[in-house]
Amino acid sequence: MTMRLTRRSFLATSAAGAALTFVGPKALRAATNGTLRFGLSAYPPSFDAWASSGSAAGTIKLMMHRGLLGFGPDGKMRGELAESFSVDDDGVWTFKLRDAKWHDGSPVTAEDIAWNVAEAAKPDSTAYFRGEFQSIVKVETPDDKTVRMITKEPSAVLPGWFAHFNMPMIKKGEAPDTTMGAGPFKLEKTDRGVSLSLVAFDGYYKEGLPKLAGIQAIVYADENLRVAALDAGDVDLIEYVPWQAMEQIEANDQLALDAVDGPFMYLTFNAEHPPFDDPKVRRAIAHAIKREDIVAAAFYGRGGPLEHLPLAEGSEYYNADLAHGWNYDPEKAKALLAEAGHPDGFECTMLATSQYGMHQSTAEVCQAYLSMVGINVRLDLPEWATRVQKGNQGQYDMAVMGTTASNNDPDGMTQLVDGSLPASFVRSYGLKTPKLTELLAKGRQTFDEAKRKAIYEEMEKQAIEETPIVGLAWRSQGFAMKKTVSGFTNMPGQLCFYSPETLEETALG
Missing domain, CATH: 3.90.76.10 (Dipeptide-binding Protein; Domain 1)
Incomplete structure (x- = not known):
């Protein structure tokens, strides 16, 4: 009922x-x-x-x-x-x-x-x-x-x-x-590129919080060094636990891993750079990539293929009949490229980053599979800040991106697929999506649950045809900490990146 x-x-x-x-x-x-x-x-x-x-x-x-x-x-x-x-x-x-x-x-x-x-x-x-x-x-x-x-x-x-x-x-x-x-914390000082020091705000509106006197945020851009710092006791808590280290951390009785599925990897396009203005080309790319290999190479099996929009199977808005709308089908990819006037493929660049291993590994798998349908990809792998800048300015043909939706409601995908919004590295550049924009607006104006489900199902069907992004893989996202750390919680699903909000409740044993 x-x-x-x-x-x-x-x-x-x-x-x-x-x-x-x-x-x-x-x-x-x-x-x-x-x-x-x-x-x-x-x-x-x-x-x-x-x-x-x-x-x-x-x-x-x-x-x-x-x-x-x-x-x-x-x-x-x-x-x-x-x-x-x-x-x-x-x-x-x-x-x-x-x-x-x-x-x-x-x-x-x-x-x-x-x-x-x-x-x-x-x-x-x-x-x-x-x-x-x-x-x-x-x-x-x-x-x-x-x-x-x-x-x-x-x-x-x-x-x-x-x-x-x-x-x-x-x-x-x-x-x-x-x-x-x-x-809960005030920024006290910074050492640019190295660390940030924060102290507890004694006027915070929640009595008894924060429990910590302060936080020293130390930058470890290298994911292996980040794990080594935790293992050596140089830090108490780390973000972005590399997938290859999760088993090692789970086996360490001095450490705890808190990982959730929710973040995902996907591709964006620059629609101002032909042929990426053609939905047939974008859909061909979606069908050309075998997601299981991304999960294995980038996430050591800790994740799963994503062949449609990022709607998790447990969501009340999940549609099983649409879940494989961008399934791996290289012959279909070649046929779509031929229909779009590119039977021999083309050359292009793919933006990612070398700072996060899973971004680079995802890009490398995509590069390999796209070459099999005639699309020759050159990788552009700057550090993260430059990757963000290039994404915001449209300095790419295709780009690998990883994030979560804004929240667990389907409207949380608006920032990823609504082409009426201002330019952002999280969505395709210069790609207008009037039908999707209309359906998303209709969904957010509707309070009736059954009607919202129908609207978002129609939106997902439209997105699979237009392919404003290409879903690639779900990924397990982990924080790791000493077992003496308490109160920190990795939030469920798409809220993983909100988890530092619980630092106000975090304590050192």
């Missing part, structure tokens, strides 16, 4: 309504638990609070900043700077702010929040959610603790925008790259 989900009942039955009010521990502040040494995979290319600069930058943002909303260790959406949120029958979302402070001691006010929305939506903004924010037509602040957001059309997914680590709130008047936020 399918329950009819109205705007009035939406919050009571969705993840967004699972935890409207945060109830913190009543103990006194306990930021005396020492300094955690965190093995970071890359130095943040940017401190821009609202821009997407990769997961390492997201990790640091989740230490310094908080959004209106966030996610708990169980993956359920909850209030952060907003202690509660609700939607009325007209689709107006209301956020009630808690008593919170910026790192300079001044209060977080409704005026601050309204300013964040207005600034992030500006035409020259680099905000990850600038496109989505065009639908917010008015922000009202009836008092210092109340924010009302009025949209062009009712939006069932608006809370997710404000829970994302690329949309934290900053104080009115600050530049987007400010390191002053309202999060």
